[in-house]
Amino acid sequence: MWWWIPLRSLWRNRRRTLISLAIIAFGTAISLFVLAFLDNARDQIRDVSVAEYGNLQIASPLLFDDEAEGYEYLLTPDRVELLNALLRNEPSYVASTVQLEFPGLAASGNQTQVVRLRAIEPANGLLDFGEYVVEGRELRPDDLASALVGRALADLLSLEVGDAITVTLTTVDGAYNASPLVIAGIYGFSSEQVESQVLLVPLRFGQLLLNTNGIDRVIVELDRIEATDAAAARIEAGLADAEPPLEVRTWEDLSPIYQQLSSYFDLLFGFLTLAISVLVFFIILQVLTLAFLERTREIGTLRALGTTRGEVFRLFFSESAWLAVLGSLIGILGGILLSLGFNALGIEWLPPGTVEPSVLGTRVGPLTVLLPFLVSLVATLLSALYPALQAARLRVVDALRVE
Amino acid sequence: MLKAQKSFRTHIGFFGRRNTGKSSLINMLTGIDRPTSGEIWVGPHAVHQMSEDEIASWRGRNVGVVFQFFQLLPMLTCAQNVMLPMDFANRYGSTREMRERALHLLDQVGIAGHADKLPSAVSGGQRQRVAIARALITRPKIVLADEPTANLDSETGGSVMELMRGLNEEHCVTFLIVTHDPAVSDYGERHIRIHDGSLREES
Numbered sequence: 280m281w282w283w284i285p286l287r288s289l290w291r292n293r294r295r296t297l298i299s300l301a302i303i304a305f306g307t308a309i310s311l312f313v314l315a316f317l318d319n320a321r322d323q324i325r326d327v328s329v330a331e332y333g334n335l336q337i338a339s340p341l342l343f344d345d346e347a348e349g350y351e352y353l354l355t356p357d358r359v360e361l362l363n364a365l366l367r368n369e370p371s372y373v374a375s376t377v378q379l380e381f382p383g384l385a386a387s388g389n390q391t392q393v394v395r396l397r398a399i400e401p402a403n404g405l406l407d408f409g410e411y412v413v414e415g416r417e418l419r420p421d422d423l424a425s426a427l428v429g430r431a432l433a434d435l436l437s438l439e440v441g442d443a444i445t446v447t448l449t450t451v452d453g454a455y456n457a458s459p460l461v462i463a464g465i466y467g468f469s470s471e472q473v474e475s476q477v478l479l480v481p482l483r484f485g486q487l488l489l490n491t492n493g494i495d496r497v498i499v500e501l502d503r504i505e506a507t508d509a510a511a512a513r514i515e516a517g518l519a520d521a522e523p524p525l526e527v528r529t530w531e532d533l534s535p536i537y538q539q540l541s542s543y544f545d546l547l548f549g550f551l552t553l554a555i556s557v558l559v560f561f562i563i564l565q566v567l568t569l570a571f572l573e574r575t576r577e578i579g580t581l582r583a584l585g586t587t588r589g590e591v592f593r594l595f596f597s598e599s600a601w602l603a604v605l606g607s608l609i610g611i612l613g614g615i616l617l618s619l620g621f622n623a624l625g626i627e628w629l630p631p632g633t634v635e636p637s638v639l640g641t642r643v644g645p646l647t648v649l650l651p652f653l654v655s656l657v658a659t660l661l662s663a664l665y666p667a668l669q670a671a672r673l674r675v676v677d678a679l680r681v682e
Numbered sequence: 683m684l685k686a687q688k689s690f691r692t693h694i695g696f697f698g699r700r701n702t703g704k705s706s707l708i709n710m711l712t713g714i715d716r717p718t719s720g721e722i723w724v725g726p727h728a729v730h731q732m733s734e735d736e737i738a739s740w741r742g743r744n745v746g747v748v749f750q751f752f753q754l755l756p757m758l759t760c761a762q763n764v765m766l767p768m769d770f771a772n773r774y775g776s777t778r779e780m781r782e783r784a785l786h787l788l789d790q791v792g793i794a795g796h797a798d799k800l801p802s803a804v805s806g807g808q809r810q811r812v813a814i815a816r817a818l819i820t821r822p823k824i825v826l827a828d829e830p831t832a833n834l835d836s837e838t839g840g841s842v843m844e845l846m847r848g849l850n851e852e853h854c855v856t857f858l859i860v861t862h863d864p865a866v867s868d869y870g871e872r873h874i875r876i877h878d879g880s881l882r883e884e885s
Contacts, residue, residue, distance in 0.1 A: 287757035580753040583714055584767045584816070585742015587735040676715040679749070 285598035292570065299566050300606045303659055306559040307610020308617055310552050310651035315618045315641035317544040323637055324541075325504065327469045328534035333376075333406055333498035334507045336533060337362060337514065340526045342495050350451040353379075353493030354525075362497050362525070365517045369499075371506035376403040377494040379485045383448035385478055387436040394432065394478045396446060398485020398494075405500045408466050408479055415440035415464030422481045425463040429474030433465050440464060446478070450490040458488055469635045507531070552651070556658040564662040567599060571666045578670050579678025592671035599663030607655040611648055618643050695870025696860045702876045704860040708826045711858065712745050713737035724824065742771045746817030746855070748827035752809040754801040760812045761797040764788060767820050787815040790852075791845055807838035814846060818853060827859045831866050843869040 289296045339352035354362075359377060366372050379398040384391050399407055401418035408427055409417035418427055428438055438444065440462055447457040460480065468474050486492055501510050511527045518525045531537060571578070581591055618641035627636040696704050709715035710722050713729045722729040727740060741747075746767075754763045764784040765777075788794045791811040796804050801812065810830060817825045827846070831839030843859075847869055850857050859870060873884045 283762075284755070284758070291757040576753070577755060580749075580755065581766075581770075582738060583712070583741070583747050583749075583753070585738050585740075585770050585820075587738045589735070590770065676709055679714070679753070 284594055285601055288574075288598055289601060295566060295570055296602065299563060299602050300609060302562050302566075303559055303603065303606025303655055304610035304613055306555045306658075307607050307651050307655040308613035310555055310654060311611060311614025311643070311647060312617045312621070312641065313551050314548055314650060315614070315643045315647045316621075316639075317548055318644065318647055319640045319642040321537075321541055321544055322642055324534075324537050325530075328537045329504060329530045330406075331468075331470060331473065332530045332533040334501040334504065334530055335499040335511055335514065336496050336528050337499065337518070337525055338496035338528075340524055343526055343528055349453075350381075350489070350491065350493075350495075353451070353491055353495055354497070355493055358525075359494060359497060365514065366497075366499060368517075369501075369510055369513060371501040371503065371510045372499065373502050374403075374405045374500045376400045376405045376407070376498050377482065378406070378496050378498060379482060379489065379491075379494045380496075381448060381485070381489055383446045383478075383488075385432070385436065385444050385446050387438055387442065387444045390436050392432060392435055393476075394446070395476050396448065396485060396488070397477050397479050398482045398489075399479055401481050406498055408468075411466040411468050412464040413467040415462065417464055418479065418481055420481075422463065423484050423487075424458060424460050425481065425484075426460045427464045427466050427479040428462050429477060430465055430467050431471060431475035432478065433462075435475065438462050438465075446488070448488060450488070451493075452490060454490070456488055456490070467635065469637075504530075552654055556654055559655065560658045560662045563599075563602075563659050564665060567663055567666040568669070571595060571670045574670075575673060575678045575681040578673050579675050579681070582673070582675040583679060588671040592667050595667040595670045596660075596663055599660060599667065603656045603659035603663070606659065607652045610655060611652055614651065615643055615648070694856065694858050694872045694874060695866065695868075696858065696874050696876055696881075697862060697864065697866075698876035700862055703879065704862070704876050705828050707876065708828045708858065708860050712747055712826055713741055714747075739771075742767055743820055744822050744824070746820065746822040746825035748810070748813050748817045748825065748830045750829040750832045752801070752806070752813045752833075754809055754812055754816075756801055759798050759800055760793065760804065760808075761785060761788060763801065763812055764816045764819050767816060771820055784815070784819060787818055788812070790849070791815045805838075807834050807842060810834060810838075810842050811845065814842070814849070818849060818855065821853070822855065824856045824858065827857060829861055830859065831861070831863065836865070839863075839866065 339354070341347040341352040363375065366375055377400060381396055383394055383396045385394045399418070401407060401420050401422055402409065407417065412427065413430065418425060426444070433439070436444065442462045444460050444462065445457055446460055447455070450456050466474075466479070480488075482494070499510075501507060507529045511529050515527045518527065578591060581594070586594075622640045626639040628639055629636050696707065698704055706715060710717050711724060711729070713722070713732065717730055720730070724745070727744070729737065729740070732740060754760075755766065758766065761781060761784045764787060765780045768780045768783070785794060785797055788797050791814055793804070793808050793811050796808060801809050804812070817827075830846070831842055834842060843866055846857055846859070849855065859866065875882045875884055
């Protein structure tokens with residue numbers, strides 16, 4: 280009868296039970312929805328970061344820390360070959376490519392812009408920007424003095440596909456160099472910074488411009504994002520004796536905006552959940568305190584029939600536990616429906632620093648469900664502690680006298 | 683000192699005017715209330731020395747209580763109310779066995795047909811019969827009843843008293859009944875008057 284009495288009590292006070300369940304469910308549903316929304320936003324930023332940086336990058340610490348005075352961080356072809364041999368042993372390895380990035384000036388007519396020339400392996404399939412070309416064509420392996428330009432930079436320099444520009448730069452030897460380039464295509468990318476600054480050229484041409492056969496980084500694609508940290512650790516272990524030293528950085532290390540936004544999302548969710556939990560706590564505390572107060576005589580009867588204080592506490596606490604579990608479960612169901620409904624709306628927005636609109640959505644995963652459920656459960660059970668203790672502490676004779 | 687016969691088949695009536703301490707006496711005998719001084723012994727048990735939880739367990743197993751206002755739990759059926767003390771005492775077999783015993787007792791008090799009704803669906807007299815069945819369910823040696831007929835009309839009250847006297851003989855249980863109603867006190871084998879704080883046995 281231990282489980283029966285609390286259930287019957289809840290059924291007897293249906294209105295109060297429904298109000299309590301609604302409050303708990305509402306709090307849980309809102310928590311779930313907010314968490315699902317933030318998780319989805321976090322995933323979108325993660326995907327953009329991986330698209331921009333790859334899963335991993337391997338380079339000299341001088342490059343990552345921006346401490347080099349010249350180009351001493353460049354990796355020679357034989358070091359790249361050794362690195363590739365190491366990468367092929369990595370279980371989650373899918374593909375790799377190399378890059379060489381350097382500053383320069385791009386001029387068209389009487390307009391000049393500071394740009395980052397990024398020399399890539401054309402048609403490599405990994406960070407070759409082929410999928411982002413919105414006009415013209417992607418770079419081909421046999422291209423030389425060709426370039427892909429971002430939409431924003433094309434607007435700034437009034438460029439169209441087939442136009443010629445001149446790039447000027449300083450070689451690794453410190454000499455001045457300049458060369459004409461033909462715009463093979465225009466790309467669109469989620470990051471406005473990339474679109475307005477990065478000019479993509481074939482690796483062969485980039486090395487020619489810079490007068491080197493080296494590259495500055497190896498970019499690695501893994502079979503899944505979740506494998507990144509473990510793969511980074513294994514590769515780092517394999518590079519422990521490399522001289523000069525090499526460093527592995529993950530997409531997360533390379534994307535400060537992801538780290539900042541992720542921390543901000545955690546803070547936002549924590550604050551919202553705390554506020555909702557406190558609200559649920561106090562409302563349920565008041566509801567249960569009043570409910571138990573109304574049943575003082577019932578408590579007296581139970582005690583007079585031989586129930587110990589612990590048993591009275593258990594009875595009333597389990598009544599709250601039923602409320603907590605049922606309310607949280609209803610809230611989870613409501614939250615999932617709310618999230619799915621929101622996804623169906625397909626609302627678009629333009630995240631800061633991006634040029635492509637993103638669809639606002641939610642992602643419901645095991646943690647998105649578990650966390651709000653547990654938070655509501657704990658908040659409700661904590662709110663039940665005081666009234667249940669009060670009920671257990673009542674003197675039988677006083678409880679029986681209550682009219 | 684109040685002594686019941688060893689056979690535990692006594693029917694003792696306490697009577698006296700209102701506010702003379704009759705209910706306080708019952709409450710202290712059951713451990714529901716504590717004496718500010720003195721000792722309470724029920725058989726070999728020193729009730730005044732027990733802790734709250736010891737008293738509760740002892741009361742659940744050894745004492746049946748019948749209240750003036752019946753004190754049935756409104757969300758449980760009559761049968762479930764009767765089963766309640768057995769459930770708390772946790773030593774009376776399976777739920778099925780407990781229900782069988784509850785139905786047997788409800789049959790003895792004449793309301794087996796109302797076993798699955800809620801207390802709100804039966805009359806005051808029937809509720810008091812449920813309360814009597816509940817008091818007897820754990821086979822206590824002593825049943826204390828505090829003004830058991832005060833909320834019943836005289837005819838129903840009379841039938842409840844008859845019932846208790848019959849059960850007193852049938853179950854070998856001592857009934858201590860507190861009342862201010864002289865008509866009720868007539869049902870007792872022993873009559874004890876409470877007056878000015880003292881007990882006086884009357885013939």
